[in-house]
Amino acid sequence: xxxxxxxxxxxxxxxxxxxxxxxxxxxxxxxxxxxxxxxxxxxxxxxxxxxxxxxxxxxxxxxxxxxxxxxxxxxxxxxxxxxxxxxxxxxxxxxxxxxxxxxxxxxxxxxxxxxxxxx
Amino acid sequence: xxxxxxxxxxxxxxxxxxxxxxxxxxxxxxxxxxxxxxxxxxxxxxxxxxxxxxxxxxxxxxxxxxxxxxxxxxxxxxxxxxxxxxxxxxxxxxxxxxxxxxxxxxxxxxxxxxxxxxxxxxxxxxxxxxxxxxxxxxxxxxxxxxxxxxxxxxxxxxxxxxxxxxxxxxxxxxxxxxxxxxxxxxxxxxxxxxxxxxxxxxxxxxxxxxxxxxxxxxxxxxxxxxxxxxxxxxxxxxxxxxxxxxxxxxxxxxxxxxxxxxxxxxxxxxxxxxxxxxxxxxxxxxxxxxxxxxxxxxxxxxxxxxxxxxxxxxxxxxxxxxxxxxxxxxxxxxxxxxxxxxxxxxxxxxxxxxxxxxxxxxxxxxxxxxxxxxxxxxxxxxxxxxxxxxxxxxxxxxxxxxxxxxxxxxxxxxxxxxxxxxxxxxxxxxxxxx
Ligand SMILES: Cc1ncc(COP(=O)(O)O)c(C=O)c1O
Numbered sequence: 001x002x003x004x005x006x007x008x009x010x011x012x013x014x015x016x017x018x019x020x021x022x023x024x025x026x027x028x029x030x031x032x033x034x035x036x037x038x039x040x041x042x043x044x045x046x047x048x049x050x051x052x053x054x055x056x057x058x059x060x061x062x063x064x065x066x067x068x069x070x071x072x073x074x075x076x077x078x079x080x081x082x083x084x085x086x087x088x089x090x091x092x093x094x095x096x097x098x099x100x101x102x103x104x105x106x107x108x109x110x111x112x113x114x115x116x117x118x119x
Numbered sequence: 120x121x122x123x124x125x126x127x128x129x130x131x132x133x134x135x136x137x138x139x140x141x142x143x144x145x146x147x148x149x150x151x152x153x154x155x156x157x158x159x160x161x162x163x164x165x166x167x168x169x170x171x172x173x174x175x176x177x178x179x180x181x182x183x184x185x186x187x188x189x190x191x192x193x194x195x196x197x198x199x200x201x202x203x204x205x206x207x208x209x210x211x212x213x214x215x216x217x218x219x220x221x222x223x224x225x226x227x228x229x230x231x232x233x234x235x236x237x238x239x240x241x242x243x244x245x246x247x248x249x250x251x252x253x254x255x256x257x258x259x260x261x262x263x264x265x266x267x268x269x270x271x272x273x274x275x276x277x278x279x280x281x282x283x284x285x286x287x288x289x290x291x292x293x294x295x296x297x298x299x300x301x302x303x304x305x306x307x308x309x310x311x312x313x314x315x316x317x318x319x320x321x322x323x324x325x326x327x328x329x330x331x332x333x334x335x336x337x338x339x340x341x342x343x344x345x346x347x348x349x350x351x352x353x354x355x356x357x358x359x360x361x362x363x364x365x366x367x368x369x370x371x372x373x374x375x376x377x378x379x380x381x382x383x384x385x386x387x388x389x390x391x392x393x394x395x396x397x398x399x400x401x402x403x404x405x406x407x408x409x410x411x412x413x414x415x416x417x418x419x420x421x422x423x424x425x426x427x428x429x430x431x432x433x434x435x436x437x438x439x440x441x442x443x444x445x446x447x448x449x450x451x452x453x454x455x456x457x458x459x460x461x462x463x464x465x466x467x468x469x470x471x472x473x474x475x476x477x478x479x480x481x482x483x484x485x486x487x488x489x490x491x492x493x494x495x496x497x498x499x500x501x502x503x504x505x506x507x508x509x510x511x512x513x514x515x516x517x518x519x520x521x522x523x524x525x526x527x528x529x530x531x532x533x534x535x536x537x538x539x540x541x542x543x544x545x546x547x548x549x550x551x552x553x
Contacts, residue, residue, distance in 0.1 A: 030291065030292060086157065088154070088157040091486060092157060092158060092159075092489055092493050093490075093542065094486065094490060094539070094542045094543065095546075097484075097486060098485070098486060101288075102485055102489070102504075102509045106154065109153070109154075109157070110150055113149075113150060
């Protein structure tokens with residue numbers, strides 16, 4: 001189980017990695033979304049705001065209207081943001097649930113494929 | 120010895136796998152490879168025969184994707200292959216600015232087998248290209264510009280076809296697109312009625328939406344469209360790229376409703392899975408446009424000698440073996456199995472539907488489509504969700520599929536659904552324990 005602070009820490013690192021990656025920013029420039037992450041075991045929720053490929057903010061709680069909702073165990077979410085697991089594989093095992101489009105889950109996977117190509 | 124001998128002689132499948140994955144990663148599309156691998160669909164095709172495909176390692180699968188309807192006559196059909204080999208011994212492709220006997224013979228055959236007064240053909244290579252021809256003919260013939268198309272329709276990704284495809288994700292990065300396309304909900308006659316203006320040139324649709332989730336149009340809707348189009352001097356275009364050549368239980372899907380379009384688009388299985396060819400078949404009235412413009416809808420590789428002979432051999436094979444009727448029989452057997460699955464897995468199977476051997480099984484949420492594809496592969500079946508609607512897994516095997524193979528596929532679905540059920544139960548228990 002991961003605490004909400006641990007997830008926020010992982011999210012902060014994820015944001016830094018994404019925003020600092022020029023190649024990724026160019027690839028994702030047409031991606032503007034509000035994402036909600038929900039830890040199903042702890043009930044914690046998080047909001048990530050992405051504008052034109054840049055992660056503008058990560059906040060605790062579910063704010064605004066989400067385009068995509070991603071649900072999973074707190075540990076799974078944490079591992080995903082640290083780049084320890086491949087989100088699509090988790091999705092295909094049913095460990096992560098995505099409410100949104102298939103394209104959005106592919107985008108998230110594309111981000112991780114660029115930051116952590118070996119995962 | 121040529122490079123081909125060297126390539127075909129290699130038998131070390133681990134070496135082939137490594138080399139192929141590296142080439143995909145380095146020279147083709149690294150992310151597509153990742154998606155294939157993630158989804159467990161990283162089969163590298165080796166032998167292909169009948170309804171089956173073998174991975175280079177020798178693992179056998181029943182192919183329920185068939186390139187979305189390319190292999191109606193079976194994978195690597197021997198009779199058609201022999202015909203193509205014979206053609207190759209005699210001819211090359213033939214020049215495009217010359218008169219080709221085989222092109223005329225194929226056009227005549229298509230006029231005979233397509234419904235109603237469809238008569239003239241323009242040949243191309245791919246489905247999208249043939250859709251473009253249909254749209255150009257519609258605009259050229261009517262002198263009007265607007266094309267009414269369907270939400271969630273799929274017509275390919277080339278210039279004039281892409282705007283007709285009913286999903287933003289394919290189009291957004293490439294704007295501005297050719298203007299004049301209006302999208303309306305599928306199977307809704309009033310929506311078409313409301314969209315018609317004095318500028319409407321044509322209504323374009325698939326009689327069974329393929330990528331949209333295996334959704335058959337109602338016969339009454341098609342009849343209504345026909346009437347509406349005739350009354351308003353609008354052309355009706357059927358895209359039968361997936362539904363053509365026996366797939367739905369008739370040679371062409373239009374025959375189920377008795378509605379004849381003014382233009383029919385054909386591709387995929389016309390190739391016999393061996394030599395690319397596609398075409399737009401249209402009425403004599405529309406062919407008038409060619410009198411004033413004989414050389415402006417053209418291409419280098421459409422309707423070559425080799426492609427036309429292959430297509431003629433394919434049509435002969437489909438007719439001789441009565442594959443449309445086979446699609447009806449095997450489709451029936453599939454449907455019985457699928458309905459039983461719906462009954463046994465009510466929480467997972469929302470709907471089963473289709474026509475002939477163009478079948479779909481719908482799940483309650485998007486993720487189950489891709490998850491099922493993964494599990495089906497493990498259970499010996501290659502299938503994939505429909506591109507515009509991942510909730511639906513398509514079942515589009517070769518029409519030569521046997522009864523035993525149909526039963527095998529149903530059994531694979533049964534096993535895969537059981538695994539999904541177990542995964543879901545495991546998660547619910549974990550959730551309850553917390
Ligand atoms: C109904 C339909 N129309 C057109 C096309 C485009 O064909 P192609 O990929 O050969 O351009 C497809 C391809 O799947 C299709 O399913």
